[in-house]
Amino acid sequence: MSDQNTKVYRRPGGDEIVIDKGGKFTLGNAAITIDASGRAVVTGLPAADPHVAGALWSDAGVLTVSAG
Numbered sequence: 650m651s652d653q654n655t656k657v658y659r660r661p662g663g664d665e666i667v668i669d670k671g672g673k674f675t676l677g678n679a680a681i682t683i684d685a686s687g688r689a690v691v692t693g694l695p696a697a698d699p700h701v702a703g704a705l706w707s708d709a710g711v712l713t714v715s716a717g
Contacts (some may be wrong), residue, residue: 656683679705 656672659665668674673682679693694707702717 656669657674658667660667666674668681668683670683670685670687673680677693679691682690682692684690691705691712694705694712696707698706698708698713698715700717701715704715706713706715
């Protein structure tokens, strides 16, 4: 854990971002939240295939990776 006792932090000396339970990381309209049980919950993904290779989207609640 970081010295500041935050829920989202960069690990010292590395290129890793850590999200602890209760933390939230927002990327544009999407957010990744770690709930109290440690499960990752992703919200705000587009509901239609963006036709960009590797982009994430929600196909009726199923996390899907676009083929482009």
